[in-house]
Amino acid sequence: SAVISQKPSRDICQRGTSLTIQCQVDSQVTMMFWYRQQPGQSLTLIATANQGSEATYESGFVIDKFPISRPNLTFSTLTVSNMSPEDSSIYLCSVFVETQYFGPGTRLLVL
Amino acid sequence: QKEVEQDPGPLSVPEGAIVSLNCTYSNSAFQYFMWYRQYSRKGPELLMYTYSSGNKEDGRFTAQVDKSSKYISLFIRDSQPSDSATYLCAMSAGGGYQKVTFGTGTKLQVIP
Numbered sequence: 483s484a485v486i487s488q489k490p491s492r493d494i495c496q497r498g499t500s501l502t503i504q505c506q507v508d509s510q511v512t513m514m515f516w517y518r519q520q521p522g523q524s525l526t527l528i529a530t531a532n533q534g535s536e537a538t539y540e541s542g543f544v545i546d547k548f549p550i551s552r553p554n555l556t557f558s559t560l561t562v563s564n565m566s567p568e569d570s571s572i573y574l575c576s577v578f579v580e581t582q583y584f585g586p587g588t589r590l591l592v593l
Numbered sequence: 594q595k596e597v598e599q600d601p602g603p604l605s606v607p608e609g610a611i612v613s614l615n616c617t618y619s620n621s622a623f624q625y626f627m628w629y630r631q632y633s634r635k636g637p638e639l640l641m642y643t644y645s646s647g648n649k650e651d652g653r654f655t656a657q658v659d660k661s662s663k664y665i666s667l668f669i670r671d672s673q674p675s676d677s678a679t680y681l682c683a684m685s686a687g688g689g690y691q692k693v694t695f696g697t698g699t700k701l702q703v704i705p
Contacts, residue, residue: 486636513690522601522697523697524595524597524599524681524694524695524696524697524698525637525681525683525695526695527692527693574636574637576636578690581639581642582627582639582693583636583638583639584636584637584638585636586634586635586636587634587635587636589634
């Protein structure tokens with residue numbers, strides 16, 4: 483199993499600013515995943531983060547907008563840059579340990 | 594057309610009712626089918642996991658997969674207020690790290 487924590491749990495930000503979301507796992511994992519969950523829409527994979535290499539981004543997501551760090555096997559950060567109201571969403575960190583586990587999410591509101 | 598279609602609900606049932614949650618999909622390559630439960634202000638947690646067609650039962654929960662119809666279902670027997678949550682179907686072509694495609698989720702409320 484895996485226990486995932488995320489910080490912050492929620493935030494309200496002004497447009498044009500950036501927010502960095504932290505994800506901590508209680509065990510070492512090869513891959514960490516970042517998802518976005520918007521109201522009425524399905525969970526959407528943003529990127530996959532491997533330790534020691536560049537993150538792999540899904541179609542529609544770019545590194546300049548969502549830079550990711552993966553400094554070790556238990557930690558990752560996702561930054562939402564130059565935010566607009568369209569970035570208001572829940573951002574979820576996830577890992578795969580036999581099955582897929584999700585963090586509690588970071589609820590972001592951009593004004 | 595979305596790869597995975599799921600009725601968003603909300604679905605409201607009395608305690609003790611049998612609940613049926615469904616998803617349809619279009620990608621015939623999908624082989625692994627999952628149901629996640631997501632409580633308010635929490636992340637999704639895996640509830641049921643099925644490979645290929647057939648039924649799988651776990652306590653009050655039964656997952657069904659009909660690959661010929663591209664249709665999956667989750668049945669909840671003797672529903673409880675604690676079952677009130679959003680249920681997400683998910684599927685992938687392979688196991689392990691293979692990319693998973695999620696439905697939009699069905700919000701279920703079980704009324705005492």
